[in-house]
Amino acid sequence: xxxxxxxxxxxxxxxxxxRTLESLKAEIRRxxxxxxxxxxxxxxxxxxPLTNEERIVSTLSDQxxxxxVLGEIFMELGGKGFMKxxxxxxxxxxxxxxxxxxxxxxxxxxxxxxxxxxxxxxLGRTSLDEDNIVxxx
Numbered sequence: 450x451x452x453x454x455x456x457x458x459x460x461x462x463x464x465x466x467x468r469t470l471e472s473l474k475a476e477i478r479r480x481x482x483x484x485x486x487x488x489x490x491x492x493x494x495x496x497x498p499l500t501n502e503e504r505i506v507s508t509l510s511d512q513x514x515x516x517x518v519l520g521e522i523f524m525e526l527g528g529k530g531f532m533k534x535x536x537x538x539x540x541x542x543x544x545x546x547x548x549x550x551x552x553x554x555x556x557x558x559x560x561x562x563x564x565x566x567x568x569x570x571x572l573g574r575t576s577l578d579e580d581n582i583v584x585x586x
Contacts, residue, residue, distance in 0.1 A: 505524070
Protein backbone atom coordinates (compact mmCIF):
# COMPACT_ATOMS: atom_id res chain seq x y z
CA UNK A 450 0.00 0.00 0.00
CA UNK A 451 1.50 3.36 -1.07
CA UNK A 452 1.86 6.14 1.48
CA UNK A 453 1.30 9.78 0.57
CA UNK A 454 2.51 12.86 2.35
CA UNK A 455 1.29 16.43 2.41
CA UNK A 456 3.70 19.30 1.72
CA UNK A 457 5.23 20.24 5.04
CA UNK A 458 4.41 16.87 6.59
CA UNK A 459 7.23 15.01 8.30
CA UNK A 460 8.64 11.99 6.46
CA UNK A 461 10.75 9.60 8.53
CA UNK A 462 14.31 8.90 7.40
CA UNK A 463 15.50 5.41 8.30
CA UNK A 464 13.10 5.50 11.20
CA UNK A 465 15.41 7.82 13.19
CA UNK A 466 14.94 11.47 12.18
CA UNK A 467 12.01 13.22 10.62
CA ARG A 468 12.48 15.71 7.79
CA THR A 469 10.11 17.77 5.81
CA LEU A 470 9.23 16.90 2.27
CA GLU A 471 10.81 20.20 1.19
CA SER A 472 14.18 19.21 2.65
CA LEU A 473 13.99 15.90 0.78
CA LYS A 474 13.25 17.76 -2.47
CA ALA A 475 16.23 20.08 -1.86
CA GLU A 476 18.51 17.09 -1.25
CA ILE A 477 17.31 15.40 -4.46
CA ARG A 478 17.95 18.65 -6.39
CA ARG A 479 21.51 18.79 -5.02
CA UNK A 480 22.17 15.16 -5.95
CA UNK A 481 20.74 15.68 -9.46
CA UNK A 482 22.94 18.76 -9.87
CA UNK A 483 25.99 16.71 -8.89
CA UNK A 484 25.00 13.95 -11.34
CA UNK A 485 24.57 16.55 -14.10
CA UNK A 486 28.07 17.92 -13.33
CA UNK A 487 29.55 14.41 -13.48
CA UNK A 488 27.82 13.69 -16.80
CA UNK A 489 29.15 16.93 -18.32
CA UNK A 490 32.68 16.11 -17.12
CA UNK A 491 32.48 12.55 -18.44
CA UNK A 492 31.20 13.58 -21.87
CA UNK A 493 33.36 16.71 -22.38
CA UNK A 494 35.98 16.39 -25.12
CA UNK A 495 39.56 16.09 -23.88
CA UNK A 496 41.47 19.39 -23.76
CA UNK A 497 43.49 20.20 -26.84
CA PRO A 498 47.21 20.24 -25.96
CA LEU A 499 48.92 23.62 -26.28
CA THR A 500 51.53 24.21 -28.93
CA ASN A 501 55.00 25.22 -27.74
CA GLU A 502 54.28 28.82 -28.68
CA GLU A 503 50.98 28.82 -26.76
CA ARG A 504 52.68 27.21 -23.76
CA ILE A 505 55.39 29.90 -23.72
CA VAL A 506 52.85 32.73 -23.92
CA SER A 507 50.68 31.07 -21.25
CA THR A 508 53.63 30.65 -18.87
CA LEU A 509 54.68 34.26 -19.40
CA SER A 510 51.09 35.47 -18.87
CA ASP A 511 50.96 33.56 -15.58
CA GLN A 512 54.01 35.55 -14.42
CA UNK A 513 52.57 38.94 -15.41
CA UNK A 514 50.15 40.16 -18.12
CA UNK A 515 52.83 42.36 -19.72
CA UNK A 516 55.14 39.34 -19.96
CA UNK A 517 52.34 37.56 -21.84
CA VAL A 518 52.00 40.44 -24.31
CA LEU A 519 55.77 40.45 -24.86
CA GLY A 520 55.63 36.70 -25.44
CA GLU A 521 52.88 37.12 -28.05
CA ILE A 522 54.87 39.82 -29.85
CA PHE A 523 57.99 37.65 -29.73
CA MET A 524 56.09 34.77 -31.34
CA GLU A 525 54.58 37.05 -34.00
CA LEU A 526 58.08 38.30 -34.90
CA GLY A 527 59.21 34.73 -35.49
CA GLY A 528 60.09 33.31 -32.07
CA LYS A 529 63.43 31.52 -31.77
CA GLY A 530 64.19 31.95 -35.46
CA PHE A 531 63.80 35.73 -35.13
CA MET A 532 66.02 35.78 -32.04
CA LYS A 533 68.68 33.63 -33.72
CA UNK A 534 68.78 35.88 -36.77
CA UNK A 535 69.10 38.99 -34.57
CA UNK A 536 71.77 37.32 -32.41
CA UNK A 537 73.83 36.45 -35.49
CA UNK A 538 73.64 40.07 -36.68
CA UNK A 539 74.33 41.51 -33.19
CA UNK A 540 76.38 38.95 -31.24
CA UNK A 541 77.80 41.42 -28.69
CA UNK A 542 74.40 42.92 -27.91
CA UNK A 543 72.90 39.44 -27.70
CA UNK A 544 75.50 38.24 -25.17
CA UNK A 545 75.06 41.45 -23.14
CA UNK A 546 71.26 41.06 -23.02
CA UNK A 547 71.55 37.35 -22.31
CA UNK A 548 73.78 37.96 -19.30
CA UNK A 549 71.43 40.67 -17.98
CA UNK A 550 68.41 38.39 -18.41
CA UNK A 551 70.05 35.44 -16.68
CA UNK A 552 68.39 34.85 -13.31
CA UNK A 553 70.52 35.31 -10.22
CA UNK A 554 71.69 32.08 -8.67
CA UNK A 555 70.79 31.74 -5.02
CA UNK A 556 73.63 30.62 -2.79
CA UNK A 557 73.57 26.99 -1.87
CA UNK A 558 72.20 26.58 1.59
CA UNK A 559 73.84 24.07 3.79
CA UNK A 560 74.04 23.24 7.41
CA UNK A 561 74.50 25.96 9.95
CA UNK A 562 76.12 25.80 13.32
CA UNK A 563 79.51 25.15 14.83
CA UNK A 564 82.18 23.39 12.84
CA UNK A 565 83.96 20.78 14.90
CA UNK A 566 87.34 19.50 13.73
CA UNK A 567 88.85 16.57 15.55
CA UNK A 568 92.54 15.88 15.12
CA UNK A 569 93.60 12.28 15.61
CA UNK A 570 97.16 12.33 16.88
CA UNK A 571 97.39 8.57 16.53
CA LEU A 572 97.61 8.91 12.74
CA GLY A 573 101.06 8.93 11.20
CA ARG A 574 102.41 11.91 9.29
CA THR A 575 101.88 12.06 5.52
CA SER A 576 103.15 14.25 2.66
CA LEU A 577 100.25 16.57 3.39
CA ASP A 578 101.70 17.28 6.84
CA GLU A 579 104.86 18.98 5.56
CA ASP A 580 105.36 22.57 6.61
CA ASN A 581 101.91 23.66 5.39
CA ILE A 582 100.32 24.51 8.71
CA VAL A 583 97.17 26.55 8.37
CA UNK A 584 95.76 28.49 11.30
CA UNK A 585 91.96 28.45 11.50
CA UNK A 586 90.27 30.97 13.75
